[in-house]
Amino acid sequence: xxxxxxxxxxxxxxxxxxxxxxxxxxxxxxxxxxxxxxxxxxxxxxxxxxxxxxxxxxxxxxxxxxxxxxxxxxxxxxxxxxxxxxxxxxxxxxxxxxxxxxxxxxxxxxxxxxxxxxxxxxxxxxxxxxxxxxxxxxxxxxxxxxxxxxxxxxxxxxxxxxxxxxxxxxxxxxxxxxxxxxxxxxxxxxxxxxxxxxxxxxxxxxxxxxxxxxxxxxxxxxxxxxxxxxxxxxxxxxxxxxxxxxxxxx
Amino acid sequence: xxxxxxxxxxxxxxxxxxxxxxxxxxxxxxxxxxxxxxxxxxxxxxxxxxxxxxxxxxxxxxxxxxxxxxxxxxxxxxxxxxxxxxxxxxxxxxxxxxxxxxxxxxxxxxxxxxxxxxxxxxxxxxxxxxxxxxxxxxxxxxxxxxxxxxxxxxxxxxxxxxxxxxxxxxxxxxxxxxxxxxxxxxxxxxxxxxxxxxxxxxxxxxxxxxxxxxxxxxxxxxxxxxxxxxxxxxxxxxxxxxxxxxxxxxxxxxxxxxxxxxxxxxxxxxxxxxxxxxxxxxxxxxxxxxxxxxxxxxxxxxxxxxxxxxxxx
Numbered sequence: 001x002x003x004x005x006x007x008x009x010x011x012x013x014x015x016x017x018x019x020x021x022x023x024x025x026x027x028x029x030x031x032x033x034x035x036x037x038x039x040x041x042x043x044x045x046x047x048x049x050x051x052x053x054x055x056x057x058x059x060x061x062x063x064x065x066x067x068x069x070x071x072x073x074x075x076x077x078x079x080x081x082x083x084x085x086x087x088x089x090x091x092x093x094x095x096x097x098x099x100x101x102x103x104x105x106x107x108x109x110x111x112x113x114x115x116x117x118x119x120x121x122x123x124x125x126x127x128x129x130x131x132x133x134x135x136x137x138x139x140x141x142x143x144x145x146x147x148x149x150x151x152x153x154x155x156x157x158x159x160x161x162x163x164x165x166x167x168x169x170x171x172x173x174x175x176x177x178x179x180x181x182x183x184x185x186x187x188x189x190x191x192x193x194x195x196x197x198x199x200x201x202x203x204x205x206x207x208x209x210x211x212x213x214x215x216x217x218x219x220x221x222x223x224x225x226x227x228x229x230x231x232x233x234x235x236x237x238x239x240x241x242x243x244x245x246x247x248x249x250x
Numbered sequence: 251x252x253x254x255x256x257x258x259x260x261x262x263x264x265x266x267x268x269x270x271x272x273x274x275x276x277x278x279x280x281x282x283x284x285x286x287x288x289x290x291x292x293x294x295x296x297x298x299x300x301x302x303x304x305x306x307x308x309x310x311x312x313x314x315x316x317x318x319x320x321x322x323x324x325x326x327x328x329x330x331x332x333x334x335x336x337x338x339x340x341x342x343x344x345x346x347x348x349x350x351x352x353x354x355x356x357x358x359x360x361x362x363x364x365x366x367x368x369x370x371x372x373x374x375x376x377x378x379x380x381x382x383x384x385x386x387x388x389x390x391x392x393x394x395x396x397x398x399x400x401x402x403x404x405x406x407x408x409x410x411x412x413x414x415x416x417x418x419x420x421x422x423x424x425x426x427x428x429x430x431x432x433x434x435x436x437x438x439x440x441x442x443x444x445x446x447x448x449x450x451x452x453x454x455x456x457x458x459x460x461x462x463x464x465x466x467x468x469x470x471x472x473x474x475x476x477x478x479x480x481x482x483x484x485x486x487x488x489x490x491x492x493x494x495x496x497x498x499x500x501x502x503x504x505x506x507x508x509x510x511x512x513x514x515x516x517x518x519x520x521x522x523x524x525x526x527x528x529x530x531x532x533x534x535x536x537x538x539x540x541x542x543x544x545x546x547x548x549x550x551x552x553x554x555x556x557x558x559x560x561x562x563x
Binding site for chain 2: 137164232
C-alpha cells in the first residue's frame with residue numbers, strides 16, 4: 001500500500017505565545033516546536049497500516065526548510081521516506097493554500113491512503129484533511145477512533161458529540177485521526193540511527209496566494225480579577241451567594 | 251448584501267440549538283439568511299432568523315455527497331457565504347463545502363462581522379492563546395461558529411420551504427450510529443461544565459462531579475489532560491489544547507492546577523469557579539471565584555446546595 005502520513009510542525013502546547021510588533025504575526029523568538037499532537041497519531045496509524053498490509057510510508061509536511069529535526073523523528077518512528085514541501089511563510093499560510101499544496105503532492109505520490117491529525121494544534125481549523133480530499137475527489141473520514149482497511153475500501157469509526165458513527169469508504173482516502181485510535185510509539189536508538197540514512201527530499205511547495213488575511217492578532221483579554229471566597233466546605237454558601245446575586249448564573 | 255446559506259442540523263425534526271446559534275450569527279451580520287437542512291417535511295418555521303428554507307431530499311448518509319449539494323445551493327442561490335455550527339457535523343462538512351467553492355474556511359469563529367459588504371471573522375488560534383481577526387478575499391465567505399457563543403435570532407423562520415436534491419455519488423457513507431450510553435451533553439455544548447483533575451484523587455471520585463452535574467441538570471463532566479492520559483476519563487471529555495475548547499456560562503475546575511494548555515481551552519467561559527487544595531495553583535489566576543480545600547469534602551456540600559436551589563425553582 002502507498003501510505004502517506006501528513007504532519008505539521010507547530011509551537012509546543014506548553015508555549016507561551018506572543019504577538020510580534022505590528023500586531024499581525026506571532027513572535028517566533030523563543031518558540032519551540034513539535035509535531036502536532038494528533039499528527040503523531042496519524043504517523044502511528046500509517047506505520048501500523050504498513051505493518052499490517054505492507055507497502056511504504058511517506059512522511060509529508062508543508063513547512064520551513066529548517067523543520068527537518070521533527071521530520072527525522074517521524075522517520076525514526078517508522079516512516080520510510082520524507083517529502084518536505086518548503087514554505088518560508090508557513091506560519092501565515094491559510095488552510096486552502098495548504099490543502100492545495102498537499103493535494104498536488106498526494107496526487108503525484110499516488111497515495112492509497114493519507115493520514116492526518118484531526119486538527120493541528122496551532123490554527124485549530126480541522127479543515128485541511130476534508131479540503132484535500134474534496135480537491136482530489138477522494139473519500140475522507142474525520143475524527144477516526146478505529147479503522148480497518150482492505151485493498152480498495154475501508155471501515156472507520158468516527159467519534160461525534162452524540163456517539164460513534166461507522167463509516168464505509170472507498171480508497172484512496174484521507175483519514176483524520178482522533179485520540180483513541182492508537183497509542184503512538186516512542187523512537188528507539190536503532191530507529192534514530194536508521195532515520196539518518198532515510199531519504200528526505202525537499203521541494204518548493206506549489207502555493208497559491210492566501211485568501212485569508214490577518215487584520216490583527218491580539219492576546220486574549222485578561223479575565224477580571226477573581227477572589228478566593230474561603231476555605232473548605234464552609235465557603236460553599238459564600239459561593240452560592242456570589243453565583244446567584246453577583247454573577248447571576250444560578 | 252447577498253444572502254448567507256446556513257446548514258441546520260436537525261434532532262427529531264427540530265433544529266439543534268448550535269445551528270440556531272449559527273443562523274443567529276449569520277442574521278446578526280445584517281444579511282438575509284437561507285436555512286438548509288437534510289430531510290423533507292421538517293418544520294422550517296423553527297429555523298429562527300431565516301428568510302427562506304431549503305430541504306434536501308435524498309440519502310444524507312454521506313458527508314461528501316451532502317457537501318456537494320450544499321455547495322450547489324450556495325451557487326444556485328447566489329450566496330455571499332456558507333455557515334454552519336462548529337459541531338462534529340459542521341466541522342466535517344464546512345471544509346468540503348469550502349473546497350467545492352475554492353474558498354478559505356474560518357473554523358470555530360467567536361465573532362463574525364460585516365463591513366463594506368465584506369464579512370470578517372474572529373477566531374482563536376492555539377486554542378485561544380491568541381485571538382485572530384481575519385478577512386477573506388474570496389468571493390464566498392465560509393465559516394463555522396463556536397457553540398455557546400452566538401445567540402439565536404428572535405425572528406421565526408419562513409413557512410415556505412423549497413426543495414433540492416442530494417445527488418452526488420457517495421465516496422464514504424455512514425452505515426450505523428451508536429448513541430452514547432448516557433444522554434450526557436458534550437462539553438462544547440453544555441451550558442455548565444464541571445471538570446475534574448488529579449486532585450480528585452482517584453477515578454471513582456468522579457462520581458461526585460457527576461452528582462453535581464446531575465444536580466444542575468444542564469451540566470456535563472469534563473476532564474484535564476492528566477486524568478485522560480491516566481485513563482480515568484475518555485478523551486471526549488478532555489478540555490484544553492489537545493482536547494476541546496469550551497465556553498460554557500459556568501465552568502468548574504475541580505482539583506485542576508491549571509496548566510497553560512488547560513487554561514487555553516476554558517478561559518473564554520462566562521464564570522469560572524476553581525476548587526483546589528493549593529492556594530497558589532495557577533487556576534486561581536483565571537477563576538472568578540475560588541475555594542481552597544479538599545474537593546472531596548466540598549463537592550457533597552455544594553451538590554446539596556445546588557439541589558436545594560433547583561428544588562425551589
